[in-house]
Amino acid sequence: MKQQELLNIPPFTEGINRVDGKLKVTGAAKYAAEFNLPNMAWAVLVPSTITKGTISTIDTKAAERAPGVLKVITYLNAPKLPGYDSGKDPSKPPTGGGPLRLFVDNTVKFNGHPIAMVVADSFERATYAASLVKATYNKESFQTDASKVLDKADTPKGPRFADYKRGNPEEWQNAPVKVEEEYIIPIEVHNPMELSAIVAHWTADDKVTVYDKTQGVKSTQNAIAQAFKLPPDNVQVITKFVGGAFGNALRTWPHETATVMAAQMIKRPVKLVLTREMQFNSVGFRPYTWQKIRIGATADGKFTGLIHEARAQTSSFEEFTEGTVNMARFMYACPNVGTIYKITPVDTNTPTWMRGPGEATGAFALESAIDELAYKLNLDPIELRIRNHADTDPENGKPFSTKYLKEAYEMGADKIGWKNRPSKPGTLTEDGWLIGYGMGSGVFGAGRGRATVKATMQSDGILLLQTAVTDIGVGTGTAMTQIAADAFGIPSSKIKFELGDSSLPPSPTQGGSMITSTVGGAVHDACLALKEKFQQLIGNGGSDKPDYAKVLKDKGLQQLDVTITSSGSSEMRDFSSYSYSVHFVQVKVHPKTGVTRINKVVSVADSGHIVSPKTARSQVVGGAIGGIGMALMEEAVIDHRFGRYVNADLAGYHVPVHADIPQIDALFVNKPDYKVNPMGAKGMGEIALIGMSAAVANAIYNATGKRFRELPITPDKVMI
Amino acid sequence: MDEQYNEGLPDGQGQSAGNPRRDFLKKSTLLTAVALTPGVAVKAAENHVDEHVAAVFEKLPVDIEINGVKHNVLVEPRVTLLDLLREQLNLTGTKKGCDYGQCGACTVHVDGHRVNSCLTLAVMVDGKKVTTIEGLAKGDELHPMQEAFIKHDGFQCGYCTPGQIMSAVACVREGHAGSEMEIREYMSGNICRCGAYPNIVNAIMEVKAGGQQV
Ligand code: FES
Numbered sequence: 001m002k003q004q005e006l007l008n009i010p011p012f013t014e015g016i017n018r019v020d021g022k023l024k025v026t027g028a029a030k031y032a033a034e035f036n037l038p039n040m041a042w043a044v045l046v047p048s049t050i051t052k053g054t055i056s057t058i059d060t061k062a063a064e065r066a067p068g069v070l071k072v073i074t075y076l077n078a079p080k081l082p083g084y085d086s087g088k089d090p091s092k093p094p095t096g097g098g099p100l101r102l103f104v105d106n107t108v109k110f111n112g113h114p115i116a117m118v119v120a121d122s123f124e125r126a127t128y129a130a131s132l133v134k135a136t137y138n139k140e141s142f143q144t145d146a147s148k149v150l151d152k153a154d155t156p157k158g159p160r161f162a163d164y165k166r167g168n169p170e171e172w173q174n175a176p177v178k179v180e181e182e183y184i185i186p187i188e189v190h191n192p193m194e195l196s197a198i199v200a201h202w203t204a205d206d207k208v209t210v211y212d213k214t215q216g217v218k219s220t221q222n223a224i225a226q227a228f229k230l231p232p233d234n235v236q237v238i239t240k241f242v243g244g245a246f247g248n249a250l251r252t253w254p255h256e257t258a259t260v261m262a263a264q265m266i267k268r269p270v271k272l273v274l275t276r277e278m279q280f281n282s283v284g285f286r287p288y289t290w291q292k293i294r295i296g297a298t299a300d301g302k303f304t305g306l307i308h309e310a311r312a313q314t315s316s317f318e319e320f321t322e323g324t325v326n327m328a329r330f331m332y333a334c335p336n337v338g339t340i341y342k343i344t345p346v347d348t349n350t351p352t353w354m355r356g357p358g359e360a361t362g363a364f365a366l367e368s369a370i371d372e373l374a375y376k377l378n379l380d381p382i383e384l385r386i387r388n389h390a391d392t393d394p395e396n397g398k399p400f401s402t403k404y405l406k407e408a409y410e411m412g413a414d415k416i417g418w419k420n421r422p423s424k425p426g427t428l429t430e431d432g433w434l435i436g437y438g439m440g441s442g443v444f445g446a447g448r449g450r451a452t453v454k455a456t457m458q459s460d461g462i463l464l465l466q467t468a469v470t471d472i473g474v475g476t477g478t479a480m481t482q483i484a485a486d487a488f489g490i491p492s493s494k495i496k497f498e499l500g501d502s503s504l505p506p507s508p509t510q511g512g513s514m515i516t517s518t519v520g521g522a523v524h525d526a527c528l529a530l531k532e533k534f535q536q537l538i539g540n541g542g543s544d545k546p547d548y549a550k551v552l553k554d555k556g557l558q559q560l561d562v563t564i565t566s567s568g569s570s571e572m573r574d575f576s577s578y579s580y581s582v583h584f585v586q587v588k589v590h591p592k593t594g595v596t597r598i599n600k601v602v603s604v605a606d607s608g609h610i611v612s613p614k615t616a617r618s619q620v621v622g623g624a625i626g627g628i629g630m631a632l633m634e635e636a637v638i639d640h641r642f643g644r645y646v647n648a649d650l651a652g653y654h655v656p657v658h659a660d661i662p663q664i665d666a667l668f669v670n671k672p673d674y675k676v677n678p679m680g681a682k683g684m685g686e687i688a689l690i691g692m693s694a695a696v697a698n699a700i701y702n703a704t705g706k707r708f709r710e711l712p713i714t715p716d717k718v719m720i
Numbered sequence: 721m722d723e724q725y726n727e728g729l730p731d732g733q734g735q736s737a738g739n740p741r742r743d744f745l746k747k748s749t750l751l752t753a754v755a756l757t758p759g760v761a762v763k764a765a766e767n768h769v770d771e772h773v774a775a776v777f778e779k780l781p782v783d784i785e786i787n788g789v790k791h792n793v794l795v796e797p798r799v800t801l802l803d804l805l806r807e808q809l810n811l812t813g814t815k816k817g818c819d820y821g822q823c824g825a826c827t828v829h830v831d832g833h834r835v836n837s838c839l840t841l842a843v844m845v846d847g848k849k850v851t852t853i854e855g856l857a858k859g860d861e862l863h864p865m866q867e868a869f870i871k872h873d874g875f876q877c878g879y880c881t882p883g884q885i886m887s888a889v890a891c892v893r894e895g896h897a898g899s900e901m902e903i904r905e906y907m908s909g910n911i912c913r914c915g916a917y918p919n920i921v922n923a924i925m926e927v928k929a930g931g932q933q934v
Pocket residue numbers: 815816817818819820821822823824825826827836837838839
């Protein structure tokens with residue numbers, strides 16, 4: 001039996017192996033904190049112990065005297081950064097607000113707000129000395145519980161967040177069948193395995209190189225250049241590998257700027273690695289969000305009205321916004337739709353985008369409510385969705401560039417065995433466990449931005465592609481290599497893709513599922529342009545698959561290169577483009593202990609042509625697992641009496657581990673969308689997660705007959 | 721010599737005569753006594769004299785064999801094996817994911833057993849053999865587990881990967897790779913936030929089924 005189970009290894013997906021796989025399995029891949037420079041010093045931050053107020057005294061003497069300490073930086077001795085003077089003052093009340101800055105004044109805006117940075121000649125000495133910094137405070141009253149100030153929420157400025165109305169949204173009230181429910185998600189923290197880190201090294205008085213954990217080397221280059229008033233070319237940002245980020249390295253955070261400042265002060269390279277605890281209050285999080293869905297349908301399941309309302313937390317000094325309610329506007333054909341989005345400031349650091357961002361939050365509510373409506377209508381949830389399928393974009397009337405959502409429903413339903421789903425909840429049992437099936441769908445905009453790629457045919461016959469993108473783990477280099485192999489017509493082993501350095505031609509920040517399309521499009525165009533250049537060199541009658549190394553040699557050239565900037569076609573404006581996902585889950589729930597186990601998962605992606613099957617599969621599997629964590633485990637808990645996280649580590653903040661996760665089927669519709677880019681590929685980073693938490697909640701309802709509208713669905717809530 | 725510093729180990733041998741740590745304790749007591757004299761104390765502190773003297777004695781000699789290479793290092797007793805590897809020996813293949821023993825990113829082998837190097841003080845591995853991810857391959861020839869991770873795409877960002885691989889090798893060696901379920905159970909100390917779990921399990925199953933020497 002055992003032997004058989006062992007031999008029953010699921011086949012791996014075809015497609016090339018990760019181009020950086022060998023570096024990753026041998027430990028040779030270098031992440032930000034792993035650039036150890038000569039004469040480097042280590043920095044450690046001292047977090048505030050109060051939540052709000054001002055520092056009245058700060059005693060750094062003992063720390064300064066501790067062995068190996070080179071500098072203790074506080075607001076009292078930090079130099080004024082030239083770029084900070086001209087920018088907006090973040091302490092002014094939020095009118096959009098401004099980003100946090102460290103060591104500029106004595107205010108404390110949230111618990112764990114860094115009040116000092118200790119720099120020493122070793123990590124241990126810096127850590128010890130940091131414990132010697134003592135502050136006294138003038139405490140002020142604070143509020144960290146967004147649920148208590150939902151009534152103070154306001155609509156953010158700007159047209160994107162204004163209330164949306166199509167037809168008469170209140171029509172839902174007149175429907176024969178309706179659902180009006182509230183849904184809540186807690187604070188979730190990205191918690192990638194790599195801790196946020198930076199090594200800053202001033203190579204001249206006005207030149208700095210930073211090895212940084214960032215999703216955008218160009219945007220970090222600009223942020224640092226701005227803060228120090230340097231020409232961007234004087235700032236080099238190197239990010240060869242990123243150990244996961246999921247959104248937490250989209251911004252350049254103030255501790256990064258502070259480390260650059262420290263290196264300037266002590267005239268030595270400085271390394272800062274945030275502790276795991278500091279990941280909770282230094283690099284963003286998915287905000288607590290309250291939502292309400294009101295939806296009505298005719299007896300045969302046609303939506304008559306839908307209102308999606310959300311209120312989410314932001315910080316006291318900065319507005320953070322995301323597209324929580326947007327999906328309601330275009331996912332289903334419904335003549336009467338309204339959305340309302342508001343944010344409410346609390347005394348935490350500012351939230352930021354976390355994988356799937358607001359759409360994942362919104363999809364939990366919307367896709368749960370539609371499930372609830374399906375049961376009320378006595379309709380299969382897939383059938384209900386098909387009856388309200390949007391053939392054209394209901395928000396703007398445009399046709400979809402491509403949309404194969406119905407195929408995705410069918411593929412997933414087939415694979416999971418949807419026909420075995422009990423239509424009456426709580427009726428299927430196995431060995432004392434309740435079995436249930438659920439599904440949920442996700443959607444995310446697909447577009448193409450602008451990127452510049454340099455393509456060089458080298459004398460050794462290797463095609464070198466260069467651009468300043470990063471790879472947070474999804475396999476950008478691998479996908480780009482496959483795109484280039486197709487476009488240039490040479491084997492992938494002859495292609496080298498170089499990324500992660502701001503001095504390379506510009507590319508956008510990695511986020512929002514845009515990179516395969518944007519950078520891939522530019523790689524494709526650069527390859528075609530270089531091919532064309534070769535054809536001109538060879539002249540008519542030459543082979544269209546020449547031996548490039550030989551051509552260069554014959555022509556006496558060292559190399560031939562092109563640099564191409566490209567972006568989406570104007571044709572795209574006439575279409576609506578989205579990637580879609582449909583997630584199916586089979587759960588078993590133990591009625592006595594409330595434990596939910598995930599038995600089966602099938603995630604289907606309609607994201608155009610799949611350029612890199614192996615990495616694409618991993619991305620979808622990873623997203624599904626992120627969604628399972630969101631549904632069942634993840635919650636950063638603040639003790640609101642103190643404004644402090646009580647589970648700011650990986651023992652207290654639960655994420656899925658091996659034992660929680662079964663084999664996962666990732667299926668692809670795999671039909672190209674050539675309107676978006678020449679490869680016909682659309683993004684899948686976000687849709688891999690969006691809709692998954694609803695699928696799990698819906699499956700738990702199917703298993704137990706209990707509806708959970710507040711995440712995470714932990715055993716204590718499920719226990720009967 | 722090796723046995724002299726074993727008192728920190730679970731099976732510690734206690735101290736033997738002439739232990740420099742004792743000497744250090746004696747000397748630092750002396751120092752403290754001197755420092756209690758007011759004027760001197762202030763002066764010594766201001767000039768960092770006490771710390772400079774203490775710094776020398778605060779370090780202990782440790783002999784470790786890492787990936788077949790002998791290292792004689794002087795480390796402070798508070799230095800973890802993980803930080804010794806990453807910050808002092810530039811062996812950055814071993815990762816820090818939490819520093820609290822909660823994630824497994826720092827997994828290495830000490831005398832063939834998997835341990836969290838963030839929970840292991842460097843002085844505790846005196847006289848021991850440590851294998852890190854950098855020491856798994858034989859030159860250019862990858863270890864079967866490394867090959868299987870590449871083939872099954874057992875990672876995305878790669879940050880948990882060294883720990884997963886070191887744990888996976890140990891899991892097979894321990895005889896805990898008998899079934900998919902058993903592998904999941906015995907690999908649960910290694911978190912992968914990218915969610916490569918199914919691929920990792922498949923890689924381990926293949927290595928186990930292949931029956932190669934790990
Ligand atoms: S770093 Fe050692 S277990 Fe996480």
